[in-house]
Amino acid sequence: MKFTSCFSNCFSSASETAIIDIGGREAEGENDQNFTVFSYSELKVATHGFSASNKIGEGAFGSVYKGLLRNGSIVAVKMLSVEPESMRGEREFVSEITTLTKLKHENLVTLKGCCVNGANRFLVYNYMENNSLAQILLGGETNGIKLGWEARRAISLGVARGLAYLHEEVEPHIVHRDIKASNILLDQNLMPKVSDFGLSRIFRDNASHISTHVAGTLGYLAPEYAISGRLTRKIDVYSFGVLLLEIISGQTVVNFDLEHGERYLVQKAWEIYRANSILQLVDPTVGMNYPEEEAIRFIKVGLLCVQETAGLRPEMSKALKMLTNDIDIEGVQISQPGLVADLMNIKLGQKTTFPSLSSKVSSLESTHSPLSSYS
Structure with missing residues (x-):
């Protein structure tokens, strides 16, 4: 029909x-x-x-x-x-x-x-046989699937290609607005599929930005969008950067421990990078046999995508070329990430940046998409 x-x-x-x-x-x-x-x-x-x-x-x-x-x-x-x-x-x-x-x-x-x-x-x-990336990454051994380095690499590149297509190849361009692990579905071959377009917005007439109500998921939410509602393609780039760090580390976007309280993955990755111990972020379940140079490159690209200044974040096509090493990032300066760590910051003109992070949030999904994937 x-x-x-x-x-x-x-x-x-x-x-x-x-x-x-x-x-x-x-x-x-x-x-x-x-x-x-x-x-x-x-x-x-x-x-x-x-x-x-x-x-x-x-x-x-x-x-x-x-x-x-x-x-x-x-x-x-x-x-x-x-x-x-x-x-x-x-x-x-x-x-x-x-x-x-x-x-x-x-x-x-x-x-x-x-x-x-x-x-x-x-x-x-x-139907996606392997459900969502969130379920596989964070579901432990119950899902029966262990993601090795090659699988993580392929998933990262697939999501990047999907976003580059939405941002730059489709006319008019499309911003997804809710990129996160639970919205990445995996088929029987673990090929990633970006899902849940209920919050997506179309950019008409080559618009550089549009103003919208803030929607998305806390932890993946770009700070400039959260405090202003000014929507650009760079908010998807930020979310992709968080997702990339999540794929490489196997860690939740927000974690809680008694010593530090709520800890954000973006914060942890930045601290490890500053300490020149970047490989500490790689998920131990990957094992020892993985390409260290490539892992370092992927983590650096993730950090480039979550920089506080949106203009410094690469476009998705450029981020993809960085991941595949078609663009050399050796020596590229990475500035500190931005982060909205408190619901009260959203659209109030406030933001939380590093190295100080004192605000707390009640839960990761406090600001979520009205349509979630089938995870």
């Missing part, structure tokens, strides 16, 4: 207007022939009545279920509940469809279709 047909069958007039308006583009696109409008009964049968045994994830606005379609395809069905007053859930639903039906890249999740049933909205994706 053509995506234009989805308007009459799937969306309210308000949703239709939003879809046409976002990006100023026609709804019909090159990938529309792959987009299906599913019936509620079809998805209900596929997920065994959205049973608990089929549930594979929980998001801020609903749950994700594994489903088996009549044609034998295995899918992930994200069920969203719309808040009548704020229409949250609806906006993210529209944004996800608008964005993903126009994009095709091996490192972006594939949206197969949608469904509307009462106050519920359903998004249907290709």
